[in-house]
Amino acid sequence: MVAVEVSELVVRYGSLVAVDGTSFTCGAGEVVALLGVNGAGKTTTMSVLEGLRRPDGGSVSVLGLDPWTERARVTAQQGVMLQDGGLPPAARADDLMRLYGSLHRAETGDLLEAVGLTERRRTPVRRLSGGERQRLSLALALVGRPKVLFLDEPTSGVDVAGRATIRELIAERRAAGGAVIVTTHELDEARKTADRLVIIDRGRVVAAGTADELEREAAPDRLRFAAASGLDVVALSDLLGGHASEIAPGEYEVAVAPTPPTVAALTAWLAERDIPLGDLRAGRQGLEEVFLRLTSEER
Amino acid sequence: MSLRRVLAMARYDLGAAARNGEQLLLVLGIPVLLLAFLANVDVLPTGDGEPIDFLAPGIIALAVLSTAMTNLAISTGFDREYGFLVRLGVTPLSRVELLAAKVLVVLVELVVQLAVLLPLSLALGWDPSWDALLVVVAAVALGAIAFGAVGFLLAGTLRGLVVLAAANALYVVLLLIGGMVIDLDELPDAIAEVAQLLPTAALAGVLRDAFADRATDGRDWLVLVLWSIAAPPVAARLFRWAPR
Numbered sequence: 001m002v003a004v005e006v007s008e009l010v011v012r013y014g015s016l017v018a019v020d021g022t023s024f025t026c027g028a029g030e031v032v033a034l035l036g037v038n039g040a041g042k043t044t045t046m047s048v049l050e051g052l053r054r055p056d057g058g059s060v061s062v063l064g065l066d067p068w069t070e071r072a073r074v075t076a077q078q079g080v081m082l083q084d085g086g087l088p089p090a091a092r093a094d095d096l097m098r099l100y101g102s103l104h105r106a107e108t109g110d111l112l113e114a115v116g117l118t119e120r121r122r123t124p125v126r127r128l129s130g131g132e133r134q135r136l137s138l139a140l141a142l143v144g145r146p147k148v149l150f151l152d153e154p155t156s157g158v159d160v161a162g163r164a165t166i167r168e169l170i171a172e173r174r175a176a177g178g179a180v181i182v183t184t185h186e187l188d189e190a191r192k193t194a195d196r197l198v199i200i201d202r203g204r205v206v207a208a209g210t211a212d213e214l215e216r217e218a219a220p221d222r223l224r225f226a227a228a229s230g231l232d233v234v235a236l237s238d239l240l241g242g243h244a245s246e247i248a249p250g251e252y253e254v255a256v257a258p259t260p261p262t263v264a265a266l267t268a269w270l271a272e273r274d275i276p277l278g279d280l281r282a283g284r285q286g287l288e289e290v291f292l293r294l295t296s297e298e299r
Numbered sequence: 300m301s302l303r304r305v306l307a308m309a310r311y312d313l314g315a316a317a318r319n320g321e322q323l324l325l326v327l328g329i330p331v332l333l334l335a336f337l338a339n340v341d342v343l344p345t346g347d348g349e350p351i352d353f354l355a356p357g358i359i360a361l362a363v364l365s366t367a368m369t370n371l372a373i374s375t376g377f378d379r380e381y382g383f384l385v386r387l388g389v390t391p392l393s394r395v396e397l398l399a400a401k402v403l404v405v406l407v408e409l410v411v412q413l414a415v416l417l418p419l420s421l422a423l424g425w426d427p428s429w430d431a432l433l434v435v436v437a438a439v440a441l442g443a444i445a446f447g448a449v450g451f452l453l454a455g456t457l458r459g460l461v462v463l464a465a466a467n468a469l470y471v472v473l474l475l476i477g478g479m480v481i482d483l484d485e486l487p488d489a490i491a492e493v494a495q496l497l498p499t500a501a502l503a504g505v506l507r508d509a510f511a512d513r514a515t516d517g518r519d520w521l522v523l524v525l526w527s528i529a530a531p532p533v534a535a536r537l538f539r540w541a542p543r
Contacts, residue, residue: 050389051388051389052385052388052389071393072391072393075389075390075391076391078389080386080389082382082385082386082389084382085381085382085386086381086382086383086385086386087381087382087383087386088315088377088378088381088383089381090315090318090319091315091383095311095314095315096311098307098311099307099308099310099311100390102303102304102306102307103304103307103308103390103391103392104390104391105303
């Protein structure tokens with residue numbers, strides 16, 4: 001069941017098009033990560049989903065509702081963690097939890113304990129560390145066991161243990177059938193947290209799928225190696241049966257499957273010319289390389 | 300509208316205000332100090348008659364100003380600056396409920412202020428007439444609406460620190476020329492003419508007449524009513540929930 005649907009979404013700030021025809025979905029019991037560099041349009045997309053901004057084009061649907069026109073019904077079922085926190089410095093975790101419990105008509109139970117803030121419940125927000133604020137913000141977003149969670153950069157500034165806690169709580173919500181959309185520019189975190197990744201660049205979705213699918217589809221198998229600069233890449237292409245190029249001085253890439261015969265042919269070719277081989281790498285690109293490739297094209 | 304959510308928000312705001320020393324100083328400390336000091340030390344030109352008869356209604360008007368405008372502007376302005384208003388906007392609390400909670404907080408603070416200022420004024424020798432109590436309540440309500448709208452206007456259009464500076468500056472200026480502690484007759488004519496059009500002078504004037512069992516000045520009512528009708532739509536139109 002689709003819990004969140006974004007269809008051809010367009011958002012403009014004056015003449016600047018911040019979101020330019022973005023489309024994706026998130027199902028119940030699924031975690032989707034929106035990935036992109038700063039300014040890609042992730043937070044703007046989230047703000048439309050959260051009902052904070054009216055789209056200039058396209059449509060969004062949260063649990064079958066329009067978050068702008070059916071705000072009251074959506075907010076009762078959603079949990080939101082804003083990028084900038086939005087927590088008053090003088091407020092204490094206890095007071096905020098009590099307020100949120102009343103607003104959602106829900107028990108806040110052991111949420112502070114779940115995020116490891118029991119002993120800091122009477123501490124003003126201004127005296128909490130950045131990671132503690134993020135965890136408090138997540139606890140507030142989880143009040144009322146929302147069916148949809150929107151988490152904008154939830155692990156930003158959070159230490160390793162805090163990240164594990166946040167991942168665990170997200171996984172719990174997913175297991176309970178909740179739909180979770182997370183924005184991040186931390187690829188490792190996205191891979192660990194999300195079922196599917198949606199890569200956004202300049203307001204457009206440039207790729208979507210699981211991390212494995214993205215690595216496979218966005219960057220086919222190839223061979224990379226280091227050797228003396230100025231090799232005859234045309235001859236190398238003919239020999240190996242795939243386009244070879246010198247992507248940086250002394251760094252080569254050949255668009256071929258890295259089979260043993262291909263590697264053997266390459267090493268033999270280098271040996272015939274008495275050229276030392278360095279840093280031979282075979283296989284698919286990592287997620288980071290895929291991301292950089294997808295988000296740096298046309299720049 | 301959910302009364303439960305309104306009460307929850309109001310309780311949170313009142314708790315935050317009670318823990319905030321600056322807010323307590325503004326809504327209680329300064330009015331109490333001014334009343335006690337100026338009633339005992341004859342340093343201000345307060346017109347003919349007993350200083351306390353002039354001061355007590357003026358200090359009540361000052362209390363309404365400090366709570367409904369200055370305090371509301373500063374607390375709401377910083378909530379806006381910190382993104383708390385936006386955060387509340389993604390909860391089930393509607394904007395109308397948030398506004399209702401703010402109004403409720405102002406009312407509670409006014410009751411607390413009056414519970415302190417009235418006995419103190421009586422102890423200082425004030426002997427008001429209570430015959431026109433309804434007039435007093437109506438005037439305080441109109442004043443609170445007008446000041447509250449100005450408070451929201453400041454909070455919803457300026458950055459947090461600018462709100463703090465502007466609200467405090469306006470408070471000091473109105474304290475001096477708003478007809479609350481200094482008689483308008485003692486001000487230069489040009490300033491007095493402008494001051495007569497301020498809601499502070501109008502509120503203080505109505506309160507003085509009402510507590511003295513005199514017929515209230517029609518011009519004061521007109522000024523008060525006009526401010527309370529004109530200011531809220533302007534505030535509602537210009538208020539922005541998040542800083543640009």
